[in-house]
Amino acid sequence: MTSRAESDFGVPLPGGVLASDRWTVPQLRDDGRPFDWGRCFGREAPRVLDLGCGDGRYLIGSSLARPDRDHLGIEWIEPMVVRAAQRAGRRGLTNVRFVAGDAVAWLSDRLVPDSVDEIHVYHPQPYDDPAVVRLGILSPAFFERAWIVCRRGGILVLQTDHSGYGKHLLEAARNHFDVEEIAGPWPDSPLGRTRREILARRKKLPILRMLARRRDEPRAHEPPRPWFDTPRRKRRVRNRP
Numbered sequence: 002m003t004s005r006a007e008s009d010f011g012v013p014l015p016g017g018v019l020a021s022d023r024w025t026v027p028q029l030r031d032d033g034r035p036f037d038w039g040r041c042f043g044r045e046a047p048r049v050l051d052l053g054c055g056d057g058r059y060l061i062g063s064s065l066a067r068p069d070r071d072h073l074g075i076e077w078i079e080p081m082v083v084r085a086a087q088r089a090g091r092r093g094l095t096n097v098r099f100v101a102g103d104a105v106a107w108l109s110d111r112l113v114p115d116s117v118d119e120i121h122v123y124h125p126q127p128y129d130d131p132a133v134v135r136l137g138i139l140s141p142a143f144f145e146r147a148w149i150v151c152r153r154g155g156i157l158v159l160q161t162d163h164s165g166y167g168k169h170l171l172e173a174a175r176n177h178f179d180v181e182e183i184a185g186p187w188p189d190s191p192l193g194r195t196r197r198e199i200l201a202r203r204k205k206l207p208i209l210r211m212l213a214r215r216r217d218e219p220r221a222h223e224p225p226r227p228w229f230d231t232p233r234r235k236r237r238v239r240n241r242p
């Protein structure tokens with residue numbers, strides 16, 4: 002039987018557990034300094050970032066499938082980071098790290114301009130209340146900062162199972178990225194790239210997947226207001242460190 006640590010809602014995690022002498026420790030201790038990818042991974046390789054990475058499922062799959070890329074996951078719930086790091090470590094992965102922290106703060110202070118090739122955000126909480134909207138990862142300021150941190154030719158991948166929020170994101174990204182909606186599941190993960198995607202599909206929620214390519218120059222349009230309706234969500238703002 003597949004253990005809970007090795008599956009999400011019954012969907013097996015990619016890869017297999019290696020003998021313990023091949024395990025790695027991919028949990029990163031935050032030293033508070035600007036993140037130095039080359040020093041952390043000991044090489045120069047394309048860089049993949051997952052903001053609000055949860056239990057790390059997407060990054061584990063991507064690190065296994067793309068050993069030529071380095072991966073960093075940022076998640077503010079510490080037990081999720083521990084779980085992600087354990088699962089990656091048991092697969093002997095050396096091209097992924099997980100760190101506990103605020104992804105918004107990391108994007109603005111810790112990830113330097115022109116340093117990342119892919120930014121992924123899967124199923125961020127759709128805060129819509131003006132009083133707490135700043136707590137969401139994808140505020141209007143996010144897109145400008147993502148554009149700055151992303152290298153020329155880089156991509157932003159966004160995904161949500163909240164259709165109102167998804168429509169807003171499609172518009173909000175357009176000043177800085179050329180946005181394409183992806184029909185159907187990602188070919189690399191037909192059952193779901195992340196735990197939340199697997200859950201959303203079990204609940205038969207519509208999923209909006211977006212692949213956005215960094216524009217060489219941003220457009221000077223006013224960003225759309227980040228207000229939209231979240232009737233089927235409870236507005237919870239717990240877990241803020």
Ligand SMILES: C[S@@+](CC[C@H](N)C(=O)[O-])C[C@H]1O[C@@H](n2cnc3c(N)ncnc32)[C@H](O)[C@@H]1O
Nearest residue numbers: 053054055076077103104105123124195196197
């Ligand atoms: C609905 S879950 C989705 C998790 C994962 N991306 C997935 O698709 O399975 C949203 C995640 O984003 C994390 N999160 C929200 N805001 C964050 C922030 N500012 N910094 C780091 N993590 C954040 C939450 O703790 C939560 O684990």
